[in-house]
Amino acid sequence: EYDFYPMWESLGMDVPAHDMLLGAVGQMFGDVFLAQENRPASTDYLNQVVAGIHSGRIKEMLDKKASGEAKKIVGSFCLYVPEEIVIAAGGIPVGLCSGADWATDKVEEHLPRATCPLIKSFAGFKLGSVCPYIESSDLVIGENTCDGKKKAYEFMATQVNMYTVDIPNVHNAQTLELWKGEVRKLAERVEQETGQKITAESLKAAIKLANDKRRALQRLSATRAADPAPISGLDSLLTVQAAFMDDAERLTGAINAMADECEQRAADGVGVAPKGAKRILYTGTPMAVPNWKLFNIIEKAGGVVVGEEACTGSRYYKDLVDESGETVDEMLDAIAERYFGINCAIFTPNDGRIEDIVRMARELNADGIIDCSLQFCTLYEMESFTVEKAAEQAGIPFMHITTDYANEDAGQLTTRIEAFLEML
Numbered sequence: 001e002y003d004f005y006p007m008w009e010s011l012g013m014d015v016p017a018h019d020m021l022l023g024a025v026g027q028m029f030g031d032v033f034l035a036q037e038n039r040p041a042s043t044d045y046l047n048q049v050v051a052g053i054h055s056g057r058i059k060e061m062l063d064k065k066a067s068g069e070a071k072k073i074v075g076s077f078c079l080y081v082p083e084e085i086v087i088a089a090g091g092i093p094v095g096l097c098s099g100a101d102w103a104t105d106k107v108e109e110h111l112p113r114a115t116c117p118l119i120k121s122f123a124g125f126k127l128g129s130v131c132p133y134i135e136s137s138d139l140v141i142g143e144n145t146c147d148g149k150k151k152a153y154e155f156m157a158t159q160v161n162m163y164t165v166d167i168p169n170v171h172n173a174q175t176l177e178l179w180k181g182e183v184r185k186l187a188e189r190v191e192q193e194t195g196q197k198i199t200a201e202s203l204k205a206a207i208k209l210a211n212d213k214r215r216a217l218q219r220l221s222a223t224r225a226a227d228p229a230p231i232s233g234l235d236s237l238l239t240v241q242a243a244f245m246d247d248a249e250r251l252t253g254a255i256n257a258m259a260d261e262c263e264q265r266a267a268d269g270v271g272v273a274p275k276g277a278k279r280i281l282y283t284g285t286p287m288a289v290p291n292w293k294l295f296n297i298i299e300k301a302g303g304v305v306v307g308e309e310a311c312t313g314s315r316y317y318k319d320l321v322d323e324s325g326e327t328v329d330e331m332l333d334a335i336a337e338r339y340f341g342i343n344c345a346i347f348t349p350n351d352g353r354i355e356d357i358v359r360m361a362r363e364l365n366a367d368g369i370i371d372c373s374l375q376f377c378t379l380y381e382m383e384s385f386t387v388e389k390a391a392e393q394a395g396i397p398f399m400h401i402t403t404d405y406a407n408e409d410a411g412q413l414t415t416r417i418e419a420f421l422e423m424l
């Protein structure tokens with residue numbers, strides 16, 4: 001057994017508090033994931049990812065840095081930050097979004113109480129020194145998306161080495177040009193941090209690496225159209241959550257193995273839930289590790305989540321970067337174009353998201369849509385009315401939920417979800 005304590009201490013972490021966090025997450029993982037029946041055997045890889053999430057994976061990244069194989073670790077909070085750029089400049093990209101309440105008292109000395117739990121969580125993980133990803137990040141990239149994140153990054157910049165990308169709020173030809181400029185500026189900033197120039201060769205390889213991961217996720221997602229569903233929503237969500245932290249090449253291999261097994265299960269009529277279990281399309285705010293609350297409630301109530309129109313779901317993998325570019329400029333443009341298609345609710349209008357929801361519900365044979373917003377997220381709360389209208393027009397039952405990371409509303413949510421599943 002390797003002793004990870006010296007590593008955590010060298011990162012400046014609060015080791016006793018971190019022990020408590022790891023203990024709680026381990027317990028939750030057992031109750032939520034390992035308690036599932038008929039999981040595909042290949043999901044064992046996900047168990048390993050979670051087991052090493054704060055230990056083996058961190059050591060692996062730090063070892064790569066020490067050997068010179070990687071130059072820097074670069075954290076980010078949003079799907080709009082292109083991982084290809086970080087990889088091509090010799091960095092290791094990691095997702096820093098956080099899915100559990102931590103050090104809330106300290107957070108509320110700097111941010112309002114009425115702030116979205118995702119934002120409070122990443123601030124709390126930093127202030128409580130319990131996240132080895134944030135502590136090992138040499139550069140943290142933020143983005144001007146929602147008001148809460150935008151202003152919280154001003155505080156985060158007092159805590160970490162931070163660079164913020166400006167993201168337009170409307171999609172048109174002119175804002176695409178602005179965005180391409182932002183992508184170039186980001187590339188320069190990352191190069192400056194890593195001390196490694198992005199070359200046509202490194203960028204082409206990074207595009208291929210990220211696209212291969214997306215192609216594997218697309219394969220896995222397609223198998224979920226089958227009834228019975230071959231894999232749970234929980235394991236599918238965890239696969240995308242892992243994609244923000246794990247080694248890309250190794251994870252891609254594991255996802256392809258999961259897709260192989262799930263294709264076979266679909267052909268054989270083997271499912272994680274019984275045939276005829278009510279099928280839910282999830283849409284809404286992202287779910288960062290270890291936020292498994294809602295999926296757990298839906299699936300423990302006998303439903304099965306068959307798709308996620310969310311940043312921790314289809315938005316992460318549905319579109320590929322065009323691979324035909326030859327020069328760095330052409331490839332950066334292709335990256336900008338691909339990322340500009342992410343249907344974040346900061347955009348107005350956001351018709352692409354609405355179309356995706358209805359299309360996915362049909363393709364994945366969903367019986368109902370559950371749209372969820374984290375508390376105090378004005379964007380997704382507002383947009384839920386448009387989503388509801390679209391679901392109604394498409395004749396798909398719809399339910400909106402507002403929740404946070406605490407467990408207080410779990411009983412009430414269970415009752416509401418059971419009633420919704422019953423009605424489908």
Ligand code: BJ8
Binds near residue numbers: 116146147311377378
């Ligand atoms: S591209 S969805 S990852 S910004 S839930 S912090 S919006 S108040 S996360 Fe997001 Fe990028 Fe958009 Fe995706 Fe604010 Fe809402 Fe909280 Fe949110």
